[in-house]
Amino acid sequence: MAVRSWFALSLVWYQVLQAVSEYPDINTHRDDKNIVLDGEPRVWKKLVEDPEGPKPFKPFDDKWNRSDSSIVIMIASFREERCSDTLVSMFGKAKFPARVYMAIVQQNHDTQDEDCLEGYCRKLGFAKDQMASCPHIQNVRMLRMKHTDAKGPVYARARQVELLKDTDDFCVQIDAHTDVVQDWDVLTLREWGAIGNEYAVISTYPTNIHDLGKNTQNQWMMPHLCDASFAGSGRVVNGQAGAVANLEKPWLAPLWAAGLSLSRCHAERNVPADINLKGVFAGEEYGRGSRLWTNGYDFYSSARPYLGTYYGGEKHNKGGWGAAPEQMQVAEQRLKTLLRWPGSDQSNATVEALGSFGLGKRRTLEQYWEFSGINTMQQTIKRNCRVNYVPWAEDMQHTVYSEHNNEAASRIERLKAQTMTLVKKLGPAIEAREQRLLEMQETAPMYVSGALIIAGLLVILLWRSRKDLMAKGKARSV
Numbered sequence: 232m233a234v235r236s237w238f239a240l241s242l243v244w245y246q247v248l249q250a251v252s253e254y255p256d257i258n259t260h261r262d263d264k265n266i267v268l269d270g271e272p273r274v275w276k277k278l279v280e281d282p283e284g285p286k287p288f289k290p291f292d293d294k295w296n297r298s299d300s301s302i303v304i305m306i307a308s309f310r311e312e313r314c315s316d317t318l319v320s321m322f323g324k325a326k327f328p329a330r331v332y333m334a335i336v337q338q339n340h341d342t343q344d345e346d347c348l349e350g351y352c353r354k355l356g357f358a359k360d361q362m363a364s365c366p367h368i369q370n371v372r373m374l375r376m377k378h379t380d381a382k383g384p385v386y387a388r389a390r391q392v393e394l395l396k397d398t399d400d401f402c403v404q405i406d407a408h409t410d411v412v413q414d415w416d417v418l419t420l421r422e423w424g425a426i427g428n429e430y431a432v433i434s435t436y437p438t439n440i441h442d443l444g445k446n447t448q449n450q451w452m453m454p455h456l457c458d459a460s461f462a463g464s465g466r467v468v469n470g471q472a473g474a475v476a477n478l479e480k481p482w483l484a485p486l487w488a489a490g491l492s493l494s495r496c497h498a499e500r501n502v503p504a505d506i507n508l509k510g511v512f513a514g515e516e517y518g519r520g521s522r523l524w525t526n527g528y529d530f531y532s533s534a535r536p537y538l539g540t541y542y543g544g545e546k547h548n549k550g551g552w553g554a555a556p557e558q559m560q561v562a563e564q565r566l567k568t569l570l571r572w573p574g575s576d577q578s579n580a581t582v583e584a585l586g587s588f589g590l591g592k593r594r595t596l597e598q599y600w601e602f603s604g605i606n607t608m609q610q611t612i613k614r615n616c617r618v619n620y621v622p623w624a625e626d627m628q629h630t631v632y633s634e635h636n637n638e639a640a641s642r643i644e645r646l647k648a649q650t651m652t653l654v655k656k657l658g659p660a661i662e663a664r665e666q667r668l669l670e671m672q673e674t675a676p677m678y679v680s681g682a683l684i685i686a687g688l689l690v691i692l693l694w695r696s697r698k699d700l701m702a703k704g705k706a707r708s709v
Contacts, residue, residue, distance in 0.1 A: 265482065267455060268474040269616040278475070278482055278617060285622040287428035287529060295424035300400040302416055303332045303496060307387035308347060308407035310339055310378055312547035315350030317409050322367045326414040333371045334394035335407075338381040344549070347407075348373055381552035382509035384489065385519075385562075389506035392499060402499045404492040408541040408548070409437065412444040418537050419493060425480040430528045432494040434487045436472050443539035450476040455532045456486040457616035459517060459605055465566035465575075466514030467605055473616050481531035485603040485618050487520030491538060494528065502526050505588040508562040510554025517605065518566050524599050526591030527623050570607040571596060593623040 265278040294300040304321055308314045314335070322328045337347055345353075352358075352365035362368060372394040381387065388404070395402070401420060412418065423433060436454045447453075454472035462468045475482055502523050508515065520530070541547070554562075567575035569585060582589065590596055600606040604615030 264477045264479055266476050267482075267616050269457075269614075273473075275476070276617070278478075281619055284619055287430060287620055289427055290424065290429045293424075294400050295420040298327045298417075299330055300420065301330050301332060301398070302401045302403060302420070303334050303395065303399045305388070305391045305394075305402055305404045305499070306333065306335045306407045307384050307391065308335055308337045308339075309381055309384075309387070309552060310344050310549040311347070311407040312345075312549075313408035313541065314347035315345070315354055317405075317407055318347065318351040318371070319354055320410045321415075322370075324411050324413050325416040327416060328367060329370075331367070331370060331416060332399070333373075334391050335371070336374045336376065336387045336390050336394075338376045338378045338387060338552070340378050340549075344378070346375075378550065378552070382554050382558065383511055383552050385504050385508040385511045385515050386506060386554075388489070389504040389508075392503045395496060395499060397500075399496040402492075402494060402496040403538075404489065404499075405538060406437070406490055406540050406546075408546045410440050410443055410539050412537050415537050418535070422481055422534060422537070423493060425534075426531055428529055429495065430498070431481070432487065432492055432498060432523065432528050432530050433481050433533050434492045434530050435484070435532045436469075436488055437491045437538055437540040438536035440539040440541050440545070443536055445536065447536075448476075451478065451535060452476045453478065453533055453536065455482070455616060456484055456488055456530075457604075457618075458614050459486065459603075459612060461610065461612070462513045465563045465570065465572050466511075467517035467570070467607065468513045469516050473614075475532050478532070478534035481534050483618055483620060484530045484532045485615050487516055487523060487530050489516050489519070490540060491533070498523065498528055502528065502591070503588075505565065507565055507588065510552075510559040511562045511566070514566055517603075518569055520603075521570065521596060521599050522588070522590060524591075524602070525594045525596060527593035527627070529620065572607055573610065593627045594621060595624075 263275070263277065266275045267278050268274070269276045304317075306314065306317065314337070318333060321331055321333065325331045335347055339346065348368070348371050349359060349362070351371075352362045352368065355365060357365040374390055374394060376387075391404075401423070403419070419433070423431060426433075435456055438453075452474050453476070455475040456469055457473050458470035459467050460470050469486055469488060502519070504515075504519060508518070524530070564576065565585065565588075566572070568577065568581050569589065571577065598621055600608075602615070602618055602621055604613035606612075
């Protein structure tokens with residue numbers, strides 16, 4: 232299984248390394264904004280938004296433009312040597328490092344691999360017994376596993392959700408061997424905000440680390456995912472990246488990539504990786520992408536190289552993970568059912584067994600086939616580099632403001648939680664008070680009746696006293 236995983240990894244990295252090579256001359260388009268490499272043969276074409284077309288839902292708030300919005304960096308790390316460097320870079324180059332959090336699922340050898348957090352602190356000059364003083368250590372959330380318990384990247388990413396909190400604002404999924412430009416936190420959120428879509432997911436192949444922050448060919452050329460291929464039963468893999476250039480903001484794309492995915496954290500909470508896809512590497516992205524897209528999320532190619540990664544041997548990771556044959560068979564069948572692969576089990580029971588890892592209801596799989604150009608039922612692929620926004624199903628529109636973790640919803644949920652806590656604490660006292668009130672209600676009629684009788688007697692006594700006094704007065708006058 233380790234050999235198989237390494238073969239899959241090598242195949243994808245080869246495709247990525249080829250992604251920015253052999254492009255047509257872009258110099259003739261030096262002054263053109265928003266262009267994409269498209270067509271056969273490949274030529275540079277203009278990207279145009281339909282001014283009359285449907286529009287996505289605007290961001291719920293301005294957190295993308297605030298310095299106190301939290302950013303959670305999600306990492307699935309398998310025996311990585313550069314994980315600690317990634318932490319040093321993320322915290323060290325952030326303009327507001329206090330708002331940066333790390334959510335790391337680490338799969339290490341007990342004695343041969345350095346713990347990512349310990350390595351981070353060591354590189355900042357803090358020994359193990361000094362780690363309590365290590366900068367931002369309270370912002371690092373870790374789930375540690377033995378490397379022998381690893382079941383592939385999808386399984387590890389599925390466990391990342393265990394490290395998320397309801398109050399987290401933005402989530403960025405990256406590889407454990409990543410570097411960033413200075414002030415990356417402000418720059419990336421500014422890009423996301425420029426899209427104007429609460430459900431935007433900036434996702435593409437990360438820039439090669441050696442091109443980080445560089446203006447490629449003086450045209451800000453960036454990878455754009457719009458091609459794929461079939462790679463066995465139930466598996467669709469992203470192909471060699473195309474290219475976009477001179478983007479004024481991130482641009483709509485048909486495919487999702489696991490190596491870089493920036494979104495509001497409700498995307499990770501609502502559409503988490505399927506923990507049952509053990510042993511899956513090739514095939515992860517189209518499966519997860521179809522679920523995200525049918526749940527209403529949209530993919531965008533980044534306009535600038537703010538995050539970069541090491542490729543090939545420069546990654547400095549060790550070994551390979553594996554999974555049992557029966558686990559991989561289950562994963563394959565789940566992907567086939569999800570994507571309606573020819574010959575797959577589409578019975579109600581099997582589709583329902585996908586549970587929360589099934590397709591969404593805001594768009595259909597048929598719509599995604601047309602949008603992405605990849606029809607898994609008919610086994611056809613059409614390169615689709617220029618796409619338009621697809622609106623949600625009309626009956627889903629009204630739910631948008633109530634389902635996700637916007638600021639108002641977060642406040643309501645926190646108030647609910649605080650109220651329930653108070654109720655639990657004050658429960659006995661409240662019950663005792665209610666009992667006393669009930670007893671008072673039961674005895675109140677008796678008290679009222681008694682009071683009325685006493686009042687009546689007093690009136691009679693007063694009347695008789697007054698009558699006696701009047702009689703005595705008459706007797707005296709006689």
